[in-house]
Amino acid sequence: MTFDDDTQDVPDLVFGCGNYNFDSVEQSNGVLGLGADIYSLVSQLGSMFSYCIGSIKDPLYAHNKLILGEGANIEGYTTRLDIYRGFYYLTLEGISVGRNCLKIDRKTFTRSPTGDGGVVIDSGTTLSSLVRGAYEPLKAEVEHYIGKSLSRAFLYEDVERPCYTGIISRDLLEFPTVTLHFVSKANLELDKDGLFHQREQNIFCMAIKLANETTKPRALSIIGALAQQHHNIAYDISERELTIKRTDCQVASDMAQNHN
Numbered sequence: 001m002t003f004d005d006d007t008q009d010v011p012d013l014v015f016g017c018g019n020y021n022f023d024s025v026e027q028s029n030g031v032l033g034l035g036a037d038i039y040s041l042v043s044q045l046g047s048m049f050s051y052c053i054g055s056i057k058d059p060l061y062a063h064n065k066l067i068l069g070e071g072a073n074i075e076g077y078t079t080r081l082d083i084y085r086g087f088y089y090l091t092l093e094g095i096s097v098g099r100n101c102l103k104i105d106r107k108t109f110t111r112s113p114t115g116d117g118g119v120v121i122d123s124g125t126t127l128s129s130l131v132r133g134a135y136e137p138l139k140a141e142v143e144h145y146i147g148k149s150l151s152r153a154f155l156y157e158d159v160e161r162p163c164y165t166g167i168i169s170r171d172l173l174e175f176p177t178v179t180l181h182f183v184s185k186a187n188l189e190l191d192k193d194g195l196f197h198q199r200e201q202n203i204f205c206m207a208i209k210l211a212n213e214t215t216k217p218r219a220l221s222i223i224g225a226l227a228q229q230h231h232n233i234a235y236d237i238s239e240r241e242l243t244i245k246r247t248d249c250q251v252a253s254d255m256a257q258n259h260n
Helices: 132-146 249-259
Strands: 048-053 065-068 077-084 087-090 092-097 119-121 128-130 152-155 158-165 178-182 186-190 196-200 203-206 208-210 221-223 231-236 241-246
Touching: 077 186, 092 132, 128 132, 132 158, 132 208, 152 203, 158 208, 186 241
Parallel strands: 119 221, 128 208
Antiparallel strands: 048 065, 048 231, 077 087, 077 241, 087 119, 092 178, 128 221, 152 158, 158 203, 178 186, 196 203, 231 241
């Protein structure tokens, strides 16, 4: 395989498309797998990669960028990365809404001795999900901030998540930043576009759902792509590190080009 910039030819690269896909995390045909298993594109091209997601909903946004290999853009705060069963696990210490740190037991985010539960970061999953012990406090805080100003909307197919009648860009101008606090002071900061998504023209919902609690003894929490918007995320598989920096992806793209 030869990449567009003609700087790297990769012989014997395994590349294909799945027709029968199944796992504990919802996947679909057409998702580029960035896992750490031996046949992933990431593993075949080195041990490092980074991506910057600026806007998912804007099809004309030209600065979303994926960098594979040694040219990965690594800057920001670094946190521990645990690779287990091909997934990237992080140590989540807490969640805050504005200056209010939610009352969540840290054990809520840990894996069980059998490997169930924990928190993974996954760019191939759109919405995030949290186990009930973290989801309920966050949901209550969202309802506290929004409930007095906007009318609740109830969608038959999505009764668990809080939804409201309104438009995110117009009605949530003063909503506080929600921060996911990882070990070693690495934070993921969710603004209104990371915490909510516009379901219909005049209805928006929280972009974090309750984790599936029916399949295993302890549910898995997932940090999806919407929550990762406006961040540069870098993975160093060999060093077991993940680096996070909130940034303008156009600026990050320009910096990476200058570095290369």
